[in-house]
Structure formats: C-alpha cells, structure tokens
Amino acid sequence: MIGFLWETFKIKCLGGLREEVAREVRRHLRTNSAIRNVPQPFGYRMLKRFYGKGGLLSFLLRYAGLYAIIMLGCAAIVSLFPNWVPKSGLNSDRLPDVQNVTSYFLAAQAVMIGLLFPVALGVISLITQREDASSTVSDLQVYYSESFAFGVGASGIALSIVLAIHVFWPAGYVLEYLGFSDAGTYFEVVLLIAHLLWLLVNFAALWYFLVTSLSFMRPAQRALMRRRYAALTAIPDYLTVHLLNHRYIVRLAAEIAKKVGWDKAKTALLFGGRLERGEVELNNKALSGQVLSNVWQKPLMWVIRRWLKRCNKVEGAVGSQPDLDFCPDFRRPLSDDGIICRRIGGIPLDKIERFVVGQSFRFKAKKP
Structure with a gap:
C-alpha cells in the first residue's frame, strides 16, 4: 500500500517516467493470459513483495x-x-527481560544466517560444476531470483543489526529525554512484537529458501522456476527497459513540446543525444559512469517552460533557434565529463533552472 501511494505521488507530483512505465507494464501483464496462467502461490507472492528487490x-x-x-x-x-x-518508565523491572528476549531473537537470527549462506554456496557450486554449462548463467539468475537468497540474507543481517542495537534499549533513553518515559512499556511491547513478526517472516522465508534450493536440482521443478522467472521477472524487465527507451528518446520530447508550447519548427529538444555541440549548461563529474534511472518530467517541463519564456523576452533569441540537448541515456553510462545538458542558441539557464534539471535526472551506479 505504501509503495503504491509513493508510486502515485511520483507520477502525479513529479511525473516519474519509470513509475509511469512500470504501471503501464503491469497493466499489460494483467491482460496477458500466458503470464496470468503461471503458477504463483500466495506465499510466493507475499515473499516476493517483501524480499523481491530489498537490499540491506x-x-x-x-x-x-x-x-x-x-x-x-x-x-x-x-x-x-x-x-x-x-507507570513503568526506564527503571521498570521489565528492562532486563526485554534485553534477554532481544538477545534470544538475535541468537536465533544468527543461526538462520549461518544456515542460509552455506546452502546457497553449495547450490551455486552444483550449478556451476554441471557438464552442461550452456545454461549455467541463466540457471544462476533463476535460482537467485526464485529463492530470494539475496533478500532473505539482507533481511536477516538487517534484523541482526537492529537487535544488536536494541539490546542497549536506546529508545527508552530518548523517550525519557523527551519527557515520555511512561510510554516505555507500550513501546517495549509493540517493538518486541514487531521484532518477533520480522523474525518469524525471516524463518518462513528461510524455509521457502531451503525448499527451493533442494527442489532446484529436480528437472521438473527447475523448468517450472524457469517459466515463472521468465514470466514474472525477465519479460517485465525487458518490457520496462525498451518502453523506457522509447518513451524517453522518441515520445518525451514531443509530449513536453506539446505541454509547454514548444514550437518544433523553431526549436529542438533532444533526449539521449550525444552530438557534442553547443554550450555545456550542466555537468557533474561525480555522476560519471552512472546510468540514468528515472526522469522527473514535471520539474523538467517547468524548467523548459520558464527558460522558453525568458528566451522570448530577449530580442532575437527565438530567431536563433535555441536547442536543448539532454545527454543522459538509459542504455549508456554518463560520459567522463558528466555532461547532463547542452544548449545551442537562446540564453543560458540560470542557477535555479540548472539545479532543477540536475534533480530531474535520477542516476544509479551501473551494475557490474
């Protein structure tokens, strides 16, 4: 629910291109009978929501x-x-009990982590040592995705960090400092319940991980996992990448031009271009080598509309056919100079416009 609201906020308020594409891909997949017929048990769907793309x-x-x-x-x-x-406060006799229970949770979580990684390494070793190495890479991707190995491990380590800190009960001191020491009892109980639920979910995920790992060696189960991986991961990712490129390079310029009143006969707007011409308006060498992750269209439209109005106020600026070239691309990492925007003709962007343009293009580190 929170993820849906956050996605809606990005679409409505920021015009997030990736969120729009993701929603469009989901609508398409819901109408595809082949995708819908892929077996997705309830437990699998819940675990995928919780562990699917989560890191530490x-x-x-x-x-x-x-x-x-x-x-x-x-x-x-x-x-x-x-x-x-x-009326309990920090001096309550419950505090040692809370610390003891937390230490028990921490020990149980440590045992889970100790069991997880040897099994994962063992299965990976079996996959890589098979005589038929043609499908080794794809099978590793399938196993990695279907077992939620990374997500379960990250969740376990995160809970271990949380429990190790919670042993010292820092929240109690914060509540006492703020004058809410009487809330300590409620906070203890609710937080212990939250930790217990997280631990139980991790153990349920560990059980699923073990079942998946042991079943992966069976050809029938491996074929089912490949089919599910293709339908729920590979195909959506493929559609997302290609639709992002199409929307960004082909359609985005036309959509922005229509909304901001950009006359394409007199001006040009280019996305993903590397023509290496014109004045560099914005660059950030710290982003060099990173790839474009998202584009916030509404702030970018505001900049273009504002800049175009300023150009119209300057005599002869429109006649010089001002062009803007936005260099980031979803397919390629940013250049060594970290150039984000170039301008041909017109007037320079001001500091506010440069700042908003820099925030409108979201980057992430390139996967190795």
Missing part, C-alpha cells in the same frame, strides 16, 4: 520508518490518554 539499506530504512511511527504513536497515547499507561 532498504530494510534498515523501512525499519527506521516503522520505529519512528511506533515511537510517535506511543508518545501520542501517553499525551492523549495518560490513564491508559502504567
């Missing part, structure tokens, strides 16, 4: 958000309904 930082950020919500909620309960809260 992603899990820690999710927990930080949940942590803040729980803390604010407990503080609000103490303020609004003081009679509901038992």
Whole structure:
C-alpha cells in the first residue's frame, strides 16, 4: 500500500517516467493470459513483495520508518490518554527481560544466517560444476531470483543489526529525554512484537529458501522456476527497459513540446543525444559512469517552460533557434565529463533552472 501511494505521488507530483512505465507494464501483464496462467502461490507472492528487490539499506530504512511511527504513536497515547499507561518508565523491572528476549531473537537470527549462506554456496557450486554449462548463467539468475537468497540474507543481517542495537534499549533513553518515559512499556511491547513478526517472516522465508534450493536440482521443478522467472521477472524487465527507451528518446520530447508550447519548427529538444555541440549548461563529474534511472518530467517541463519564456523576452533569441540537448541515456553510462545538458542558441539557464534539471535526472551506479 505504501509503495503504491509513493508510486502515485511520483507520477502525479513529479511525473516519474519509470513509475509511469512500470504501471503501464503491469497493466499489460494483467491482460496477458500466458503470464496470468503461471503458477504463483500466495506465499510466493507475499515473499516476493517483501524480499523481491530489498537490499540491506532498504530494510534498515523501512525499519527506521516503522520505529519512528511506533515511537510517535506511543508518545501520542501517553499525551492523549495518560490513564491508559502504567507507570513503568526506564527503571521498570521489565528492562532486563526485554534485553534477554532481544538477545534470544538475535541468537536465533544468527543461526538462520549461518544456515542460509552455506546452502546457497553449495547450490551455486552444483550449478556451476554441471557438464552442461550452456545454461549455467541463466540457471544462476533463476535460482537467485526464485529463492530470494539475496533478500532473505539482507533481511536477516538487517534484523541482526537492529537487535544488536536494541539490546542497549536506546529508545527508552530518548523517550525519557523527551519527557515520555511512561510510554516505555507500550513501546517495549509493540517493538518486541514487531521484532518477533520480522523474525518469524525471516524463518518462513528461510524455509521457502531451503525448499527451493533442494527442489532446484529436480528437472521438473527447475523448468517450472524457469517459466515463472521468465514470466514474472525477465519479460517485465525487458518490457520496462525498451518502453523506457522509447518513451524517453522518441515520445518525451514531443509530449513536453506539446505541454509547454514548444514550437518544433523553431526549436529542438533532444533526449539521449550525444552530438557534442553547443554550450555545456550542466555537468557533474561525480555522476560519471552512472546510468540514468528515472526522469522527473514535471520539474523538467517547468524548467523548459520558464527558460522558453525568458528566451522570448530577449530580442532575437527565438530567431536563433535555441536547442536543448539532454545527454543522459538509459542504455549508456554518463560520459567522463558528466555532461547532463547542452544548449545551442537562446540564453543560458540560470542557477535555479540548472539545479532543477540536475534533480530531474535520477542516476544509479551501473551494475557490474
């Protein structure tokens, strides 16, 4: 739900190109009978939502958000309904019990991590040592995706970090400093329940990982996993990449020109071009070698509209046929100079416009 709201916010407020394409791809896949007929058990769908694309930082950020919500909620309960809260505070006898339970959780999570990685390495070794090496790379991708090995490992490490910090009960001191020490009991209980649920989900994912790992050696199960990987991962990724390139290079210039009143007969707007002409308006060498991840269209439209109005106010600027060339490309990493925008004719972008353009193009590190 939160992911859907965040995606909607990016589409409505920022005009996120990747989010628009992702939603369009999902609509297409829902109407494709071949994709819909691929077996997707309920447990698999839930685990894919939780572990599918999560890394260590992603899990820690999710927990930080949940942590803040729980803390604010407990503080609000103490303020609004003081009679509901038992007077416990930091000096409560429950604190040693909380630390003991947390240490038990940490030990259980450490055992899970110790079991996960040897099994994963063993299966990978079996795959790579087969005589038929033609499908080794694809089978590794299928196993990596279908077993959620990376997501389960990242979640386990994230929970271990959280529990190791929580042993010292830092939240209690924060609540006492803010004057909400009476909220300690509620916070202890809710946080312990959250940690327990996370641990149980990790154990459920570990069980699924073990079943998948042991089943992967069976040809029938491996064929089913390949089919599911192709339908739910490979095909959506392929469609997303190609649709992003098409929308960005072919359609985006026309859409922006129509919305901002850009006369293509007098001016030009180019995306993904590397013509190496004109004045460099914006570059960032720190982004050199990174690839384009997303484009926020609405801020970019605002810049183009604002710049075009300023050009119209300058005598002769429109007659000089001002062009803007946005160099980032979804298919290629950014140049060594980190050039993002070039201008031919017209007037230079001001500091505000350069800043907004820099924020409108979102980059990520290129995968090895």
